[in-house]
Amino acid sequence: MTIPASPQPPIGVLGAGAWGTALAQMLASDGRAVLLWAREPELVDQINTGHCNALFLPSAQLAPQVRATNALADLTACETILAVTPAQHLGAMLAALPARPRDLVLCSKGIEAGSGRLMNDVAAAAAPECDVAILSGPTFAHEVAAGLPTAVTLACSGGESQWERLAPQIARPAFRPYYSDDVTGAEIGGSVKNVLAIACGVVEGLQLGQNARAALIARGYAEMLRFGEALGARSETLAGLCGLGDLVLTCSSTSSRNFSLGKALGEGQSPAALMADRRTVAEGAHTAPVLAQLAQTRVVDMPIVAAVCRLLDGAPARAIVSELLARPLKAEQGAPA
Numbered sequence: 179m180t181i182p183a184s185p186q187p188p189i190g191v192l193g194a195g196a197w198g199t200a201l202a203q204m205l206a207s208d209g210r211a212v213l214l215w216a217r218e219p220e221l222v223d224q225i226n227t228g229h230c231n232a233l234f235l236p237s238a239q240l241a242p243q244v245r246a247t248n249a250l251a252d253l254t255a256c257e258t259i260l261a262v263t264p265a266q267h268l269g270a271m272l273a274a275l276p277a278r279p280r281d282l283v284l285c286s287k288g289i290e291a292g293s294g295r296l297m298n299d300v301a302a303a304a305a306p307e308c309d310v311a312i313l314s315g316p317t318f319a320h321e322v323a324a325g326l327p328t329a330v331t332l333a334c335s336g337g338e339s340q341w342e343r344l345a346p347q348i349a350r351p352a353f354r355p356y357y358s359d360d361v362t363g364a365e366i367g368g369s370v371k372n373v374l375a376i377a378c379g380v381v382e383g384l385q386l387g388q389n390a391r392a393a394l395i396a397r398g399y400a401e402m403l404r405f406g407e408a409l410g411a412r413s414e415t416l417a418g419l420c421g422l423g424d425l426v427l428t429c430s431s432t433s434s435r436n437f438s439l440g441k442a443l444g445e446g447q448s449p450a451a452l453m454a455d456r457r458t459v460a461e462g463a464h465t466a467p468v469l470a471q472l473a474q475t476r477v478v479d480m481p482i483v484a485a486v487c488r489l490l491d492g493a494p495a496r497a498i499v500s501e502l503l504a505r506p507l508k509a510e511q512g513a514p515a
Contacts, residue, residue, distance in 0.1 A: 188213040189347060190256030190279065192271060194221055194246065198262035199235040200319035201285065204353050206243035207325060213256060214246045222246040238323040251276050258347055260285050260313070261301070264459045268297055272304035281344055282308035287368030288461045289468045296365045298335065309336035311344055312361050314368040314420035316427035322353065329354045331420035333364035356419060363415030366406045371425040372462030373469055374398035375436035376486050378429035380495050382437070383444020394482065395429050401480040408476045436462040444495045463490055481505065
């Protein structure tokens, strides 16, 4: 495979789903060479010859600077890689890389099932030689690919020196990263909001109204804060782009895979059928049970998360909502939800 000549090494993007493709397009918008790894050979050919990804992001016409490969060895040319593989496969993908970059930016949101590890812990175990960063915030792939204004959190485990390396590589006129060193907070915001988005989709599917959804977002945010505090995250991180900002976006639109899944559950569709029929991953469905288990272990009250787990196990949506509405009346601040 021939990579276009560039004064800088290409930026690697590991994963050619909608989000990975959108990030590749955004990074190439200033002429930077981007190497996009895709599992499917036919998708590699489509990106390289037709400059499109009809399977996962049909709305985007990709820049010629975006080149695709299905050979992990090709990514050895990249000093920076954005990992956009599903959270449950991140460890295996990193272990399969023949060489690892100096900077590894994690762009998938979730908690590893079985181990309960956050993605930065998974990456630290699989690729200890990398400086890990978390890119998270309110982002719909099709808007990023279209060049619409977007702001995100870039949380760097390597502190300000890593930020100074990464920010110029990632920032674009319409894509603005904000620095944080709270890697745990950035991860918790992105993971918990996916589960809460399923709950808000259920509200939409049941046609319970905007009041109910706003209340659910607010009480869900309280659960996010409690869980974050238990794991050492800073509340100001969760009040920012990667927490509250991402929560509001994801809980408000069918452009969110998790919201769409919840909406279908609220309309009475079977969880098993919905999960089997999905080409793209609604990560909140995988995160919910492990998040609920972590919350129980740390004695953190997360009733909405627990309710989502029951919905995914097949409990009727209206019955679950009735149980939430019947919870004891308590003070809003300083008491469990």
